[in-house]
Amino acid sequence: MNKWKKKQPATIKSFKRPTLSGDGFGGRAGFFLFRALTNIRQNVFVNVVTIGTITLALLIVSLFLLVFVNLENAAENWSERVQVTVYFDKELAPQDRSILREKITALSGVSRVSYVTRDEALKRFKSRLRGQDTLLEGVRAEVLPTSFEISLKRSHRETASVENFVTDLKRIPGITEVQYGEEWVRRFNSFLNFMRLLGALLGGFLVIAVIFIVSNTIKLTIYSRRDELEVMSLVGATSFFIKAPFLLEGLIQGIVGSSLSIVLLFGLYEAFLHNAGGFITFNPVTSGLNFLPLEYVGGILFAGALLGFIGSLTSLKRFISA
Amino acid sequence: MIQLHNVTLAYQQDASALNNINLKIGKGEFVFLTGPSGAGKTSLLRLLYGALTPNRGQVLIDGQNITRMAPSQISLLRRSIGVVFQDFKLLQNRTVFENVAITLEVLGWGRADIGKKTMHILKQMGIESKYNLVTQRLSGGEQQRVALARALVNDPKILLADEPTGNLDDANKNQILTIFKEANIRGTTVVVATHDRRLIEQSHKRLVTLIKGEVVEQVEKETAGDDKIL
Numbered sequence: 001m002n003k004w005k006k007k008q009p010a011t012i013k014s015f016k017r018p019t020l021s022g023d024g025f026g027g028r029a030g031f032f033l034f035r036a037l038t039n040i041r042q043n044v045f046v047n048v049v050t051i052g053t054i055t056l057a058l059l060i061v062s063l064f065l066l067v068f069v070n071l072e073n074a075a076e077n078w079s080e081r082v083q084v085t086v087y088f089d090k091e092l093a094p095q096d097r098s099i100l101r102e103k104i105t106a107l108s109g110v111s112r113v114s115y116v117t118r119d120e121a122l123k124r125f126k127s128r129l130r131g132q133d134t135l136l137e138g139v140r141a142e143v144l145p146t147s148f149e150i151s152l153k154r155s156h157r158e159t160a161s162v163e164n165f166v167t168d169l170k171r172i173p174g175i176t177e178v179q180y181g182e183e184w185v186r187r188f189n190s191f192l193n194f195m196r197l198l199g200a201l202l203g204g205f206l207v208i209a210v211i212f213i214v215s216n217t218i219k220l221t222i223y224s225r226r227d228e229l230e231v232m233s234l235v236g237a238t239s240f241f242i243k244a245p246f247l248l249e250g251l252i253q254g255i256v257g258s259s260l261s262i263v264l265l266f267g268l269y270e271a272f273l274h275n276a277g278g279f280i281t282f283n284p285v286t287s288g289l290n291f292l293p294l295e296y297v298g299g300i301l302f303a304g305a306l307l308g309f310i311g312s313l314t315s316l317k318r319f320i321s322a
Numbered sequence: 323m324i325q326l327h328n329v330t331l332a333y334q335q336d337a338s339a340l341n342n343i344n345l346k347i348g349k350g351e352f353v354f355l356t357g358p359s360g361a362g363k364t365s366l367l368r369l370l371y372g373a374l375t376p377n378r379g380q381v382l383i384d385g386q387n388i389t390r391m392a393p394s395q396i397s398l399l400r401r402s403i404g405v406v407f408q409d410f411k412l413l414q415n416r417t418v419f420e421n422v423a424i425t426l427e428v429l430g431w432g433r434a435d436i437g438k439k440t441m442h443i444l445k446q447m448g449i450e451s452k453y454n455l456v457t458q459r460l461s462g463g464e465q466q467r468v469a470l471a472r473a474l475v476n477d478p479k480i481l482l483a484d485e486p487t488g489n490l491d492d493a494n495k496n497q498i499l500t501i502f503k504e505a506n507i508r509g510t511t512v513v514v515a516t517h518d519r520r521l522i523e524q525s526h527k528r529l530v531t532l533i534k535g536e537v538v539e540q541v542e543k544e545t546a547g548d549d550k551i552l
Contacts, residue, residue: 031427042415228413234371235472236401237428238394 028244036248046221047253050308053217054257055264057210058304062265064206065296066273068199070289075192082157082185084150084166087177091118091146096174103172104148109156109165116147159189211307218250218311222319229319243316250312251305258304262297323349323480323511324370329379331365331535339365340376341535347513349479352506354522355515357532363515366532367482370513371403372396384479401429404473404510408485410465412457412472418444419453422471429476443475447501463494470501474510481505483514487521495521 040047092100097115104113116124118141125144129135156165162185166178222229232242273289292300324347331340340362347353355363368374369381372388381388388399412421419440426436444450447467449460457465466486473481483502487495499521506512516522522529531539 028430035427227411231411231413231424232428233397234400234405234411235425235428236397236399236403238397241428 032244032248035245036252039245039249040252043221043225046224047249050214050217050221050253051257051260054214054254054304054307055260057214058258058261058300058307059264061203061206061210061303062261062292062300063268064203065300066265066269066289066292068203069292069296071195071199073290075195076154078188079154079157079192080151082152082162082180082188084152084162084169084178084180086148086150086169086175087145087179088147089145100148100172100174104150104169107165107168109152109161110150111153112151114149116149118142118144118146121146157185157189159186214307215311215314218253218308219315219318222246222312222315226319229316233320239320242320243313246316247309247312250308252308254304254306254308254311255301257308258301261304262300266291323347323351323384324513325380325382326366326369327380327382329369329376329381331362331369331374331376338377339535340369343379343535343537345530345537347511350506350509350511352502352512352525352527353514354525354527354529355513355532356517356519356522356529357538358517360534361532362535363517363532364484365535367405367484367513367515370480370482371400371405401476402479404470404476404478404481406466406469406473406481406483406486408488410457410462410469412465412468414458415456417454417456418449418460418468418471421457421468422475425472425475439475440471443471447471448497461494462489463491463497466490466494466498467501470498474501474505477508478510480511480513483512483516485516485518486514487516487518499525 086104092115101113101115104110121144122139122141125139126136150169152162152165156162162180163182166180169175169178229242269289269291274291324345326343326345329340329343330338332338343362343366355366357363365374369376370383372391375389379389383399383403386399388396391399413424422443423436423440426439431439441450441453444453447470449464449467449471452460452464457468460468466489470486481502486502487498490498495518502512502514503525514521529539529541530537531541
């Protein structure tokens with residue numbers, strides 16, 4: 001206070017110690033937020049460009065994720081078909097049946113075990129050959145085998161896991177004939193792995209491209225305002241004081257951009273993809289695509305915020321150190 | 323107040339912008355730095371507000387060697403130094419008020435005090451009626467007065483000006499010179515780099531001449547016709 005008073009010449013009206021913005025509620029954080037919002041208002045064009053870039057970039061990533069997640073769901077449904085069947089040439093007594101069922105269930109990776117009697121087997125056989133009754137003439141239940149149908153948990157549907165499971169299964173006394181469609185399982189898993197690798201590669205390139213485009217856009221918008229950084233520095237602003245409003249601005253741009261991308265994605269989904277069952281069927285229940293799960297939506301919002309913040313931080317580092 | 327001891331500055335290994343400069347400027351002094359283009363005037367001013375660091379020598383402001391200061395200390399130092407330029411360096415998309423208030427915002431003043439103090443300095447500069455205009459709508463003279471208001475609003479100990487009248491007509495030059503003199507009367511040390519001979523001659527202030535990065539002449543001018551070569 002004394003310092004302030006001492007500096008006052010006689011010709012200037014004396015000012016008492018000023019209230020500092022950090023004195024009140026919210027302090028500097030409130031000031032930085034105010035500054036960031038004012039900057040957005042005063043630099044509408046560059047902010048629209050940045051937010052638009054983030055929106056479009058994240059919309060592309062979101063669309064990719066939407067397709068990828070639905071493909072994963074479809075693969076999940078298809079993998080339900082990975083089933084191991086144990087055949088018996090006689091009808092098992094209820095006691096033997098329950099002992100075997102217990103032993104099979106005790107193996108790791110089993111999700112469901114069901115016993116198919118000869119009558120059930122005949123019923124299925126008939127339903128498959130419906131309309132070709134002549135083929136069924138003379139076929140009686142006694143000639144068909146009984147079986148246990150075993151479904152595996154998702155984590156045990158890989159080729160190697162299924163093979164290990166079958167080996168363990170054959171160790172159970174009384175089990176001799178086991179079938180699980182080796183070739184189909186192998187091909188299906190190869191296809192899944194290929195699809196995931198392709199997805200990871202495409203997704204990776206897409207994310208790198210998005211980071212590159214967004215960070216360069218932010219860099220250009222900050223470059224266009226380098227005078228502001230210079231003036232702030234000239235009047236004695238610390239590095240943090242200069243950066244804070246820009247970082248908040250980047251955060252706001254990121255959140256607004258990612259929110260807009262989610263809104264646009266939802267619009268596209270509702271307009272075109274929601275009931276696209278006519279030409280694309282990934283999910284047998286809904287026929288069409290499902291929207292992104294909530295955790296993915298949250299992830300995209302977070303990624304947008306992070307993109308805006310980190311993009312601003314790295315750009316500022318370059319200009320302020322220069 | 324300001325002391326330079328054996329200061330040498332080179333932008334590249336073989337070309338020195340300033341060569342073994344020794345200079346003392348006392349508290350409350352008014353000094354003109356002059357010399358042809360490329361003589362080192364701007365470089366010398368940039369050394370004084372910590373925008374450049376010399377390759378050799380010491381720059382003391384108020385007894386503190388600023389060549390050894392951390393960036394955060396340089397920021398604090400700049401709060402007591404006002405700087406104005408030939409091209410004004412105003413934020414074109416902001417109003418006159420906002421351009422001046424930025425200095426006080428950096429100091430952490432509250433909004434009410436910023437409002438009072440900013441309007442006060444704008445009144446002193448004679449541009450209070452334009453407080454709500456964006457600076458790109460002002461004339462050159464008005465823009466320079468906004469830049470001066472921004473530099474003087476926190477009553478700095480030192481005011482540095484780099485060709486402040488370079489873009490102005492005679493009437494505006496006189497107004498700007500008057501503002502410098504008034505700031506000096508209030509106790510601010512003023513250093514003006516210029517090659518405007520008319521401005522120097524009508525001011526009767528100390529003159530330091532630089533040529534090719536060296537101080538070649540220092541003239542103390544208290545009153546007209548009373549020159550004293552140092």
